[in-house]
Amino acid sequence: MTTPKKNLLAAAVLVAALCVAFGSFLLFAPRDSSSVPTEPVADARPVRDDSHRLTTPRRSELTVVEFLDFECEGCGAVHPTVERLRAEYGDRVTFVARYFPMPGHRNSTTAALAVEAAARQGRFEAMYGKLFATQKEWGEAKESKAALFRTYAAELGLDLARYDAAVKAPAALERVEADQRDGLALGVQGTPTFFVDGVRIQTPGSYEGFKALIDSRLAR
Numbered sequence: 001m002t003t004p005k006k007n008l009l010a011a012a013v014l015v016a017a018l019c020v021a022f023g024s025f026l027l028f029a030p031r032d033s034s035s036v037p038t039e040p041v042a043d044a045r046p047v048r049d050d051s052h053r054l055t056t057p058r059r060s061e062l063t064v065v066e067f068l069d070f071e072c073e074g075c076g077a078v079h080p081t082v083e084r085l086r087a088e089y090g091d092r093v094t095f096v097a098r099y100f101p102m103p104g105h106r107n108s109t110t111a112a113l114a115v116e117a118a119a120r121q122g123r124f125e126a127m128y129g130k131l132f133a134t135q136k137e138w139g140e141a142k143e144s145k146a147a148l149f150r151t152y153a154a155e156l157g158l159d160l161a162r163y164d165a166a167v168k169a170p171a172a173l174e175r176v177e178a179d180q181r182d183g184l185a186l187g188v189q190g191t192p193t194f195f196v197d198g199v200r201i202q203t204p205g206s207y208e209g210f211k212a213l214i215d216s217r218l219a220r
Contacts, residue, residue, distance in 0.1 A: 040182075040184040041181045044181070044183075044185030045182060045186075046063075046096075046182070046198050047065050047195075047198075051065075051096050052098070052119060052124050052128075053094055054096065054125060054128075055091075055094055057090065057091050057094060059092075060092070060093065060094040062089075062092065062094070062214065063094045063095075063096060063196070064085070064095050064194060064214070065098060065194065066192050066194050067098045067100035067191060067193045068097060068098070068100060068191050069100055069101050069102045069108045070108065070111035070112065070115065070128075071107055071111055071135070071139045072108075072191045072192065073135075073139065075192045076135040076136075078192055085210060085214065088211070089218075097128060098182070098183065099175075099180060100180050100193070102190070107138060107145045107146075110146050110149065111145075111149065113172050114152070115127045116175050117162075117163045117166035117167045118153060118156065121159060121162060121163070123156055123158060127153070127156060130155075131152070146167070150164070196213065196214075197217065201213065
């Protein structure tokens with residue numbers, strides 16, 4: 001990995017650490033009625049049967065779960081590393097993405113709903129990738145970016161009538177909330193937070209570090 005790339009990932013880890021540091025404050029700070037609830041669940045699990053899987057190897061040897069916020073700069077910065085790991089280990093490792101919108105971000109829940117609406121047309125991964133690719137264009141905005149996300153849906157060829165209905169459906173918000181409730185019960189306070197085979201880990205500071213961790217687990 002080149003020095004600029006190492007610096008970028010190191011910066012991502014620093015941002016993630018700051019997210020965790022502020023996580024408790026943000027999660028329990030006053031929010032508007034559209035924000036997701038913060039009540040954890042008793043039977044929390046890092047991954048569930050209906051969790052969104054980015055890879056589905058025929059024989060999975062390991063599961064890597066990321067609780068993420070599409071507006072989180074740390075998540076955006078570590079995304080290329082996750083994609084690189086997926087490309088390398090996708091036939092052996094199950095990679096799972098779970099929603100964890102942080103209320104300090106104006107469009108975090110809106111983005112999650114856009115991705116969930118796309119998922120209901122079988123395009124979870126397409127919208128997931130689109131939002132990370134365009135994060136710098138809409139992240140940290142004070143106004144709603146729902147209309148922009150709708151244009152992304154159109155660009156991806158989604159049925160917009162179905163997309164609109166899904167975004168507004170209580171079931172979509174419930175799906176996002178379910179992931180967050182699991183995360184809260186598992187001790188997630190900020191994003192990105194990773195679990196490897198059910199154990200929460202400290203996000204490695206480089207691609208090489210993450211690769212070494214996966215290799216060590218696969219060698220067991």
